[in-house]
Amino acid sequence: MNGRKIRNGNSSFLEKYGMIGILILIxxxxxxxxxxxxxxxxxxxxxxxxxxxxxLALGGMFILIVNEFxxxxxxxxxxxxxxxxxxxxxxxxxxxxxxxxxxxxxxxGLLNGLITTRLGIxxxxxxxxxxxxxxxxxxxxxxGGILNTNIPAGxxxxxxxxxxQVGYCVWFLVLLCVIVWYILNFTRFGRHLYAVGSSKRTAxxxxxxxxKVQILAFMASGFFCGIAAVLLLGxxxxxxxxxxxxxxxxxxxxxxxxxxAFIPGKINVPGMILGMLLCALGENGIEISGVSTWGSYxxxxxxxxxxxxxSAVLTERAARAR
Amino acid sequence: xxxVVSLALLLLLTxxxxxxxxxxxxxxxxxxxxxxxxxxxxxxxxxPAEKAKAPxxxxxxxxxxxxxxxxxxxxxxxxxEIGDRxxxxxxxxxxxGTPDEQNRSIMNAVAWEADVIITVSLDARSVQQGIxxxxxxxxxxxxxxxxxxDPNPQLNxxxxxxxxxxxxxxxxxxxxxxxxxxxxxxxxxxxxxxxxYSCPGSYSVEYFEEGLLEKIEDTGLTLDEELQYFTxxxxxxxxxxxxxGYVTSHPDTEFVxxxxxxxxxxxAEALESVGIHDVKVCGVLGNEEMIxxxxxxxxxxxxxxxxxxxxxxxxxxxxxxxxNGQELASPRGENLPYTIVDSxxxxxxxxxxxxxxxxxxxxxxxxx
Numbered sequence: 001m002n003g004r005k006i007r008n009g010n011s012s013f014l015e016k017y018g019m020i021g022i023l024i025l026i027x028x029x030x031x032x033x034x035x036x037x038x039x040x041x042x043x044x045x046x047x048x049x050x051x052x053x054x055x056l057a058l059g060g061m062f063i064l065i066v067n068e069f070x071x072x073x074x075x076x077x078x079x080x081x082x083x084x085x086x087x088x089x090x091x092x093x094x095x096x097x098x099x100x101x102x103x104x105x106x107x108x109g110l111l112n113g114l115i116t117t118r119l120g121i122x123x124x125x126x127x128x129x130x131x132x133x134x135x136x137x138x139x140x141x142x143x144g145g146i147l148n149t150n151i152p153a154g155x156x157x158x159x160x161x162x163x164x165q166v167g168y169c170v171w172f173l174v175l176l177c178v179i180v181w182y183i184l185n186f187t188r189f190g191r192h193l194y195a196v197g198s199s200k201r202t203a204x205x206x207x208x209x210x211x212k213v214q215i216l217a218f219m220a221s222g223f224f225c226g227i228a229a230v231l232l233l234g235x236x237x238x239x240x241x242x243x244x245x246x247x248x249x250x251x252x253x254x255x256x257x258x259x260x261a262f263i264p265g266k267i268n269v270p271g272m273i274l275g276m277l278l279c280a281l282g283e284n285g286i287e288i289s290g291v292s293t294w295g296s297y298x299x300x301x302x303x304x305x306x307x308x309x310x311s312a313v314l315t316e317r318a319a320r321a322r
Numbered sequence: 323x324x325x326v327v328s329l330a331l332l333l334l335l336t337x338x339x340x341x342x343x344x345x346x347x348x349x350x351x352x353x354x355x356x357x358x359x360x361x362x363x364x365x366x367x368x369x370p371a372e373k374a375k376a377p378x379x380x381x382x383x384x385x386x387x388x389x390x391x392x393x394x395x396x397x398x399x400x401x402x403e404i405g406d407r408x409x410x411x412x413x414x415x416x417x418x419g420t421p422d423e424q425n426r427s428i429m430n431a432v433a434w435e436a437d438v439i440i441t442v443s444l445d446a447r448s449v450q451q452g453i454x455x456x457x458x459x460x461x462x463x464x465x466x467x468x469x470x471x472d473p474n475p476q477l478n479x480x481x482x483x484x485x486x487x488x489x490x491x492x493x494x495x496x497x498x499x500x501x502x503x504x505x506x507x508x509x510x511x512x513x514x515x516x517x518x519y520s521c522p523g524s525y526s527v528e529y530f531e532e533g534l535l536e537k538i539e540d541t542g543l544t545l546d547e548e549l550q551y552f553t554x555x556x557x558x559x560x561x562x563x564x565x566x567g568y569v570t571s572h573p574d575t576e577f578v579x580x581x582x583x584x585x586x587x588x589x590a591e592a593l594e595s596v597g598i599h600d601v602k603v604c605g606v607l608g609n610e611e612m613i614x615x616x617x618x619x620x621x622x623x624x625x626x627x628x629x630x631x632x633x634x635x636x637x638x639x640x641x642x643x644x645x646n647g648q649e650l651a652s653p654r655g656e657n658l659p660y661t662i663v664d665s666x667x668x669x670x671x672x673x674x675x676x677x678x679x680x681x682x683x684x685x686x687x688x689x690x
Contacts, residue, residue: 034434042433045455049426135555144522144553148447148484160451236421237450237484240523242554246420287427288434293389293416 015314019261019271023278030285037288040165048160048167050280052077052232052244055173056251057272058180059109059224062217064255065184065267067197068116068123070221072131074245076108079134080229085147085239094152101233102226108134109222113215138241148238159234169231176227181269193217194266249304254279256307265318279303365659365677367684370651374642376404376689380438381411382641383431387443388419391584392609393630394442396674397466400634401440407686417441421448428452432459438641439463445524446470446479446486453485462644465490466637467630469526471654473497477525489650491637493628493658495526499533502579502604502626505662507541509623512576512600517546517568519561519580521554527581530606530626534579546575557585562592569593569601576602583607583625590615590622608663608675617668627675628660635685642689 031038056073063070084101092100108130115126161168184190195203196213204210228247233239257275258267282303286295382405386394398414405412415431417424424444431439432455439456444465446453456463464487470477471490479486506516516538521527531549538545550568552561569575578601580586586605590612593601601621605612608627615622636656643650659677661667669675 036434039433041459042430045426045429045433048451049422049429052422139553144551146445146447146523149482156450160454232422235451236425236448238421238445238447240421240448242523243421243448246418247422284430284433287415287430290413293414296416296418 015260015264016262019257019274019278023274023281026278026281026285030281030289033285033289037285042284042288044162044165044167046280046284047170048162048235050276051159051167051169051173052228052235053247053251053254053280054273054276055176055224055228055231056247057254057276058176058269059221059228060251060255061180061184061258061267061269061272062193062220062224063123064252065193065197066214066217067200068214068217070112070123070127070218071248072108072112072127072134073221073225073251074248075131075134075138076105076222076225077229077232077244077247078239078241079108079138080105080226081233081239081243082138082142082147082241084229084233085149085151086141088150088152089147091150094154097152098155098230101229102223105222105224105226105229106219107222108225109219110215112222113218116218117211117214135241135245142239142241144241146238146240151233151237155230155234156237157234159231169235172231176224177269177273184269189213189216250279250300253300253304253307256311257303259311259314260307265314265316275307365679367679367681368657369636369681369684370639370656370688372648372651373688374639374646374648376408376642377437377645379409379411380645381413381434381436383434383436383439384412384414385417385424385427385431385439385441385444386414387417387424387441389414389416390419391443392674393467393582393607396630397442397634397637400631401638404635404638408689417444421445425449425452428463429455432456432461435459436461438645440637440641441465441487442637443467446477447484450485453487457485462488462641464488464637464641464644466633467492467526469495469524469529473653473655474525474529488644489640489654491633491640491658492526492655493633493660494655495529496533498606498626498628498660499530499535500537501533501660501662502530502606502624503534503537503541503543505624505664506538506577506604507543509602509664510543510576513574514543514576515546515572515574516543516577516579517572517575518549519565519578519585520549520551521581521585522551523554524581530581543577546572552585557582558588561585562589565589566592566596566598569598576600577604578602579604581606583609583612586622586625587611587615590620593621610672610674613663613668613674614671616663616665617671619665624662624664626660627663628658629676630674631676632658632681635681639685639688 036042060073080101083104084097087097087100112127112130115121116123158168192208192213195208196210200210232244254272254275255267258271259265261271261274262268283296283299286299384398384401386398389395402412415427417427428449429452439461453463468490469492473494474492477486520531565578580589583605586603590603602623603621605625608625612622612625636658640650663675
């Protein structure tokens with residue numbers, strides 16, 4: 001098993017690559033409905049705006065792979081942002097701030113992991129509780145207001161700047177995707193994640209330290225929330241207790257959609273990227289084509305339903321094939 | 323047999339429910355009062371006098387903070403009407419209530435190659451990337467309803483190294499707050515104790531409260547302890563519980579002030595549902611739900627209203643001047659009319675408050 005990827009070879013070509021076709025159709029359709037859709041500036045903006053959500057989705061992948069659920073992703077993001085903005089206001093050295101934010105996110109993930117494994121509380125309830133607690137802490141830290149003083153210039157440049165018309169944050173997200181893809185497919189930890197997600201009992205009997213894997217998954221999730229917080233703070237230039245909490249469902253939609261491409265039935269990084277692009281381009285196309293404001297909400301809802309349904313169908317099919 | 327019994331039970335239940343409905347009488351105070359809808363005194367248009375020819379065929383992007391809020395969408399609808407007249411291509415990019423979406427909407431507007439971006443109730447501090455993108459693309463980006471420009475104190479975000487909108491159009495929130503305090507003083511028939519609920523983070527709220535609190539000091543009213551704080555996320559059940567708990571423990575409270583009508587509506591209904599009828603709830607904005615509750619004689623008694631349609635027209639006026647390279651009108655708010663709406667000056671049912679003046683005609687004369 002060393003270095004071998006876990007494959008599902010029973011999927012048809014359509015199941016593996018059909019989503020690429022859908023993506024192409026979406027691009028063609030909206031290029032026809034709006035002359036501003038198919039432009040370098042528009043695609044550049046889309047990618048930059050998806051960098052934050054992509055980081056959250058990467059974190060969400062670890063959680064869903066081990067068959068848990070984390071409702072605190074958005075709250076961790078918000079808490080890390082508020083913490084970072086507060087530290088900036090207090091004059092903490094610029095280089096330390098993103099580090100502290102990421103460490104704080106990881107610590108929140110660790111807390112989630114400990115609550116789920118050591119206390120035996122369902123991750124759904126445990127992470128929701130942690131999330132609500134973090135929401136209160138964020139409100140207390142921010143005083144209910146907006147923190148926007150002394151946000152490090154480096155963070156702003158990294159979050160908003162571009163090279164070759166592509167944001168620095170986008171290149172960074174690509175790097176993170178490559179790293180996560182490698183971890184999931186070529187490391188023992190990645191195999192253990194899938195094993196625990198497939199069956200905790202079997203993984204335990206196989207000698208895998210299930211609780212340790214779960215805790216690390218939650219920490220990874222928190223880690224990526226911290227990174228997302230750094231990017232979002234740089235992009236917006238401010239933080240408050242109301243920011244970022246709405247990104248949870250879109251992030252999970254994208255992770256569920258990943259099961260519909262490349263390795264059907266299995267959460268995978270290339271599928272996640274494809275899902276992210278599909279959602280982003282679809283939503284952008286709807287808005288830029290002049291559809292009424294409700295159209296965007298309807299699209300998000302439909303995507304969420306479809307992603308969960310497709311995920312369930314393909315997961316079951318993959319399990320039967322094994 | 324089972325089916326017959328089930329059907330009989332169903333019929334009995336239906337009949338009982340219908341009968342109960344017939345027997346229930348709404349308390350007098352919840353029946354629609356035959357309140358007088360008054361035609362307010364005609365007022366003179368106090369907007370700019372200098373003409374500003376409206377350009378034709380431009381692309382106007384609207385970015386409301388949240389399209390489901392009437393305070394955001396009414397100005398946008400007014401701008402769409404204006405756009406029909408001058409053959410503008412007007413498109414709305416919904417901010418969906420969160421700064422990350424608002425930021426993204428501005429960037430979508432930039433990608434759409436708008437000639438101008440008009441935002442409503444967006445905080446410039448939270449959408450820096452969007453403003454930067456608009457500036458880099460050479461697209462003017464302006465604001466309405468923020469309270470960050472004349473007649474309100476002007477922000478100097480540039481001094482903090484931040485980017486700002488080209489201008490903001492809004493009512494004089496400080497004067498509006500003073501008017502609210504005066505109304506409370508004139509209409510107090512109890513203890514005169516006021517509790518102010520504040521939602522920090524918005525300049526318009528901050529300036530309104532400044533005016534309110536400063537004026538209360540000049541009146542016979544007394545403030546209950548310190549300001550009570552809540553956040554936007556707490557609006558609804560949580561805020562309702564907070565207010566009910568407060569007035570229960572402070573039975574002498576006469577006035578409860580909330581900075582938004584949606585919050586005031588929710589609180590007023592909650593107070594009615596628990597049988598608290600001796601507290602007066604005051605709001606800001608003048609939306610239809612709040613006016614309806616005032617009309618019904620509930621705990622909601624008044625709202626500081628300003629005309630959001632006028633806000634839309636005034637914002638367009640300043641925008642036209644900006645696009646023409648003309649000097650902007652002063653004050654930026656163009657003397658946006660406001661009033662305190664109570665049971666004595668209610669607008670027609672189903673309508674928001676509007677001043678008795680043909681400002682639409684006046685503006686078209688300036689632009690044609």
